[in-house]
Amino acid sequence: MTELKKLLIVEDDAGLQRQLRWAYEGYEIHTAANREEAITVIRAEEPQVVTLDLGLPPDSDGTTEGFATLETILQLRPDTKVIVASGHGAHESMLRAISLGAWDFYQKPIDIDALGLIVARAFHVHALEAENRRLADRAEAGAVLGGMITGAPEMLKVTRTIERVAGADVSVMLLGASGTGKELLARGLHDASPRKKGAFVAINCAAIPETLLESELFGHEKGAFTGAVKTTEGKIELAQGGTLFLDEIGDVPLPLQVKLLRFLQERVIERIGSRKPIPVDTRVVCATHQDLDAMVAEGRFREDLYYRLAEIVIRIPSLAERPGDAGLLARHFLTKYATAMQTGVRSFAPDALAAIDAWNWPGNVRELENRVKRATIMAEGKIVTAADLDLEDKADPIPINLKAARELADRKAIRHALARAEGNISGTARLLGISRPTLYDLMKAYDLQP
Structure with a gap:
């Protein structure tokens, strides 16, 4: 829908005001005879273009009131295109008005056709600038981390924090309730990091039986256990050069926490059934909805592992x-x-x-x-x-x-x-x-x- 074009004519001469009012077609015209009336219209109607007589009363012999009106209009609506007119010291007035932020000027006596062209061009430029701002805002909104849809300052703060830490090769812990978008944010962190060309490998530690979780993480050699018919790489190994996302890290059993801690300290793993160390360069991002501090206090989560994983802790707000x-x-x-x-x-x-x-x-x-x-x-x-x-x-x-x-x-x-x-x-x-x-x-x- 096209925005309605509103033009404010600020002129104390009633005859000239009427002449200007009827000289334009296709605009919604508003008029004001003094500064107070002009500011009232600016607040209520927010016109895109204003024609302003610098010689407004009560300054009959000068232009002080006109300049004050110009300054107030631009303070209230900086994007307004103000076209100033003056019959007193036109050159000096023009320079001062332009320095204060006026968009264009014309000199009395008024040429209606010339002024009409200036006004039309002012509306055109205002529309272009408004469209540029909308496109910039849309680009900014589209740039929210990981394609997340949000307009809430609470969530935008989280995404900006993740963007800041994405370039640092540190472990990140995302804390938040289930369904708040932890994996989406982890993917966004990976995409914003220098490791974005590497793989993003995610594993839900709560969804895999405890007996299989070690094999899923570290892999196994052929014949390591019943059913191990071939050598299989684990998730950690598959994330070489990329990012490993450990969702629901609080569900990792204590015996496996020890092995995970060794990997984080040494950056090497051993597959089940093998004693050959395999170096792995991967960034670890983890997430949980549980209170890990309480789990550490209760002895259900290793404190040394917690501090290895929680180099950066980011709390994600709930939808409510x-x-x-x-x-x-x-x-x-x-x-x-x-x-x-x-x-x-x-x-x-x-x-x-x-x-x-x-x-x-x-x-x-x-x-x-x-x-x-x-x-x-x-x-x-x-x-x-x-x-x-x-x-x-x-x-x-x-x-x-x-x-x-x-x-x-x-x-x-x-x-x-x-x-x-x-x-x-x-x-x-x-x-x-x-x-x-x-x-x-x-x-x-x-x-x-x-």
């Missing part, structure tokens, strides 16, 4: 701690499964979006994906409802402190609205029932970004 992300991810999964299954489902009903925002998501992203996948199949029409998602409203506890409760509520409401409006400020303001300037003020106060 990332306001707005549930809505973004739900739309992604809906599009993904509706396309794959050709169900014809297109979007979520308002009650479904409200339920997604309100639910605590104990199963995190995995639960969200499963619910959306099931709803995509079960929905009777083209719109997924809360009933299709099998969700019920669940109130979140809020702090006792009234000011903190209000701020928490404001932050969550704004993030949810931003996610639902896909970052569109006008749409977000409509959802919240406030004006765009009010929304901008709130976002600035709470340090929120669209």
Whole structure:
């Protein structure tokens, strides 16, 4: 949808103001006769282009008020294209206005045709700059580590931390609940590291029986045990030159922890049934949802292994701690499964979006994906409802402190609205029932970004 072109004419001469107002076609025209009126229009309408008479009252013999108006406009909306006019000391006024940030100028008496060309060019440049910003923002969003879909500052902070440590050849431990995207982040770390040309080898230590886990990690020689019909390389060996991801490291049994510690210290392994040491150069990234500190205290996890694995520890927030992300991810999964299954489902009903925002998501992203996948199949029409998602409203506890409760509520409401409006400020303001300037003020106060 093309953005409406808004032009503000700041001129104290009523006759000239009318002449300029009717000289333009295809624009939404707003007028102001003084600085106060001009600033009010700037706040309420956010015009892309302004024509400004530098000789505004009360400075009838100078241009002080006009320059003050110019400065205030650019402080409020730095991207506004301000075209200044002056009949007093045009050369000096032009130089000063341009130095303050004016986009162009014209000299009185006004040539309507020439001014019309300047205004049209200003709108064109403003549109190009806005599109460049949108493309840059989209590129930045697309550059989130590992292709992760998120708009939450909590998660963006995690991805930026991983990007910083990716270049350092240290072991990284990812701590977070099941379904928060630990393997996706580990892959992103690998792709951002100098080892990205090597293999990324992942193994879930909780999914393999204890009797087979050693063979899976270290490999075995032919005849080492019953059923070992050929020599097989282990996951550690397969990750040579790349990254080894040990998911659910807390489930590794104590006897195997000793062997894993030796590998981390010596960087050599021995296959089962062999005494030949094999050097392996691989980076180790591990993850768990368990409290390893408590396990160490209880003697269920070796302290020396813990410190070898936890050179860098990164905690991943749950989906409930990332306001707005549930809505973004739900739309992604809906599009993904509706396309794959050709169900014809297109979007979520308002009650479904409200339920997604309100639910605590104990199963995190995995639960969200499963619910959306099931709803995509079960929905009777083209719109997924809360009933299709099998969700019920669940109130979140809020702090006792009234000011903190209000701020928490404001932050969550704004993030949810931003996610639902896909970052569109006008749409977000409509959802919240406030004006765009009010929304901008709130976002600035709470340090929120669209």
